Amino acid sequence: MVNPAWKFTAAEIAEKPELFTSGHRACAGCGPAIALRLVMKATRGPTIATNATGCMEVVSTIYPYTAWKVPWIHTAFENAAANASGIEAALNAMRRKGKLQTHVDVIAFAGDGGTFDIGLQALSGAAERGHDFLYVLYDNEAYMNTGIQRSGGTPYGASTTTSPAGDLIPGKTQFKKPIADIMVAHDIPYVATASIAYWQDLLIKARKGLEAEGPAFLHVFAPCPRGWRYDTSKTVELARLAVETCTFPLWEAVDSEYILSPQSKIIALKPETKKPVREYLKMQRRFSHLFKPRYGHMIDDVQRSIDKRWNKLLKKCNILPRE
C-alpha cells in the first residue's frame, strides 16, 4: 500500500508549502501544532479541513486571523466527523451533477476530548456510513483548552484539574480508552497510530489515510507541556519515550489487519530494548505523586497495564502467537 514515490524526505518536506502556517498562537512546545503541520504536509492535492472545538481551533483562527491555507470550517465540539460527512456529501453531489471535476480530500481534526468522549458518536456514525475522509485525532490526553480536565484519553494516574492527585485519590483511577482499536472494530479501511517524534512515519500514515477509499483514522500522540507539566523543549523527546516504553506503540490496521510499525517492531523483536515506563513518567509532573512512597505501587500498575496491552497488540500483529 505504500507508494515508493512518497519518500517524504526532509528536503522534499521542507519545500512543500506550509498549509498550517506559523503565526498561530499555540504554546511553546505544543505537540498538536506539530501534528497538524505534519499532516498538512502529507496532503496530496485540493483539501478541505474541519476542526472540532479545542486547542487547535482556538489557536489557529482568532478572527480576523487564520493559520489555514486550505478551506477550513469549525462548527462545534462533538461533530468534527459530521462536518466531514456533510462536506464529503456536498462534494459527491457536486461531482454527480458535473459541477466538480477534481478530487478533494477531507480531513477532520479533533483532540482527545472531541474524539474519545463527546465526539465519539458522530465519529462512529461517520465511520459506519463509510464517508471518504481522514480523521486525525491529536491526543494530548486531557481537555487542555479548558484547563487540563481529564478525558477518556487521560492515562491512569495522571493528575488533572478534575482528577487531581489528592490525599485520598491519586489522580485518574481509570485507564485510557483504546480508541484506535475501537475504530479498527468499525472495519474501516485504514487505522493507524503515529507520533510527532517520528515525522516520516506520521507523514506516510497520513498520506495512506488520504489514499484509502473510505474512512481513515489516525491517532497522533501529541504531548502538551502545559498539561503534562514538563519543559517545553522536551515535547519530541517525551513523544519518543512513549513509543520506546510501549506506552504508545506505533501500528497500522489495513482492512482491520494489524501491522506493527518499524519503531515498535524493533522493540518487539528485541524485547530487551523496551524501556521501563518509570523513565517516561518521571519526566512529567502530572505523575509526580506516583513517585511518593504512598503511591509507588501505581507505577507497577501502569507498567502491568502497558505490558498487557503490548502483548495483546503483538498477538494481533502475529508477532506473539494468537490464543
Next chain:
Amino acid sequence: MEITQEQKAFALNGDEAIALAIKQSDVDVVAAYPITPQTIIVEKFSEYVADGEVDTEFVCTESEHSALTACLAASATGVRTFTASASAGLALMHEILYVTAGCRAPVVMAVTNRALSAPINIHCDHSDSMVERDSSWIQIYVENSQEAYDSIIQAFRVAEHPDVLLPVMVCLDAFFLSHTLENVQVLPDETVQKFVGERSIPLVTGHEGKNVPFKLDPANPLTIGPLDLYDYYFEHKRQQEEAMQMAASTIVQVHDEYGQLSGRRYGNGLVDAYRLEDADIATVCVGSTAGTTKSVVDTLRAKGVKAGLLRLRTFRPLPIAEIRNSLETVEAVAVMDRSNSFGGNGGPIYHEIRHALFDAQARPHVVNYIYGLGGRDMPQSIIRNIYTDLQEIRETGQVNSYVQFAGVRE
C-alpha cells in the same frame, strides 16, 4: 385568473407534500434522522433516492445533531441542503441551530411540530420550535399541506437570498397536517426548478484580501467558523439581526412571485388576516388551528358578530408593523398559544403580540389562551367560547383573567 402554470392535484399528507417539494427543488444534500411524525418526509424521500428519481446525496445520520451538522457543512461547501425534525430531535439540534445561523448557512428544515418530553408525547404542539425562536432561524408556520408544499419551495429562495443568508424552518402541525391527506396542487417539476434556480454564492472579502465565493473552495481558501471574541463577535451578531430584517421583505417578494406562478397567496407572506378589516374582536394563532378558527369566524359573522382572525405565517422575523396595523382597531384580542412559557405569564405568541401592540394608538385588550398541548384537539366549541369571552371583555371593558388554559381538565 393569474395562474400561469398548469397544476395537478395529488392527495398528499403534509409530510409527503414536503418530500415532493424537496424532490422538485434540486436539493443537493439531504441529511436526516428519523423522529415521529417527521418520518414520512424522509421515508418518501428515501424512495425517490432508491428509485433514482433524484440525484441528491442522502445521508442517514446517527443523530439529529449530526444531521444538522452535515447540512451545515454541506451548505458551507456551497450546495443546497435540507433536513427535517421535530420535538426531541429539534431540541438535540439546538446547539447547531445557532451555529448554522451564525455561519450564515441557508439550510432549509421542515419541523413537524410535536410536544417536548416529559411526559413523552408524539402529538402536536409548538413547544419544540417556539423555544428556538431566538436562534436566528426564519420561522414559517403553515396552515395546511398545500401551504407546506408552497412554503418549502419559497424557503430556498428566501434562505439563499444574498441579503438574507439565514436558515429557514417551515413548521407544520404534527398529525393534523403531517399525516392527514389533502388535495395538494403541484406545480410542474421544471417550473419549481426554474423558480428556485441555482443557489447563488455571494462574494466576500477573504483573509487574503481577495473577493472570493463564500464557501469552502480549495481554489479560494476561506476560514469559516473561527474563534471570534469581543472585538468582532458583536458586529457579526448585529449583521444577523440586519439579515433578519432583510428577510421580511424577501419573504414578501418571494411569496408574491410564487403567487403569480401558482395563484396561491397566504396574506402577504408574513401575516394572513381573515375578516379583520372591520373586526371588533379577533384571535391570533399560527398553524392549522387557523382553519378551524376561520370556520368559527364565518359562523359568528353570519350572526352579526364582527369577529376576525390574524394568522401569523411568519413568526421570525416578527412582522411587528403588520401585527399592529391589523389589530390596532380591534377592541379585544385573544392570542392562542399551542405552547407555554412556564412561569412566563403566558405563551410566546402572546408576549410578542402584546409587545407589538404596546405602541398602538388605541391599545386593545389582549388575553391569552394556552391550548392543545400534547395534541389535545381544539374544537370549534372552544374557539367559540374564546370569542364569547372577547365579546364580554369588549362590552364590560373588564378582563377577569389574562392567561387561561383552554380545553384542559381543571
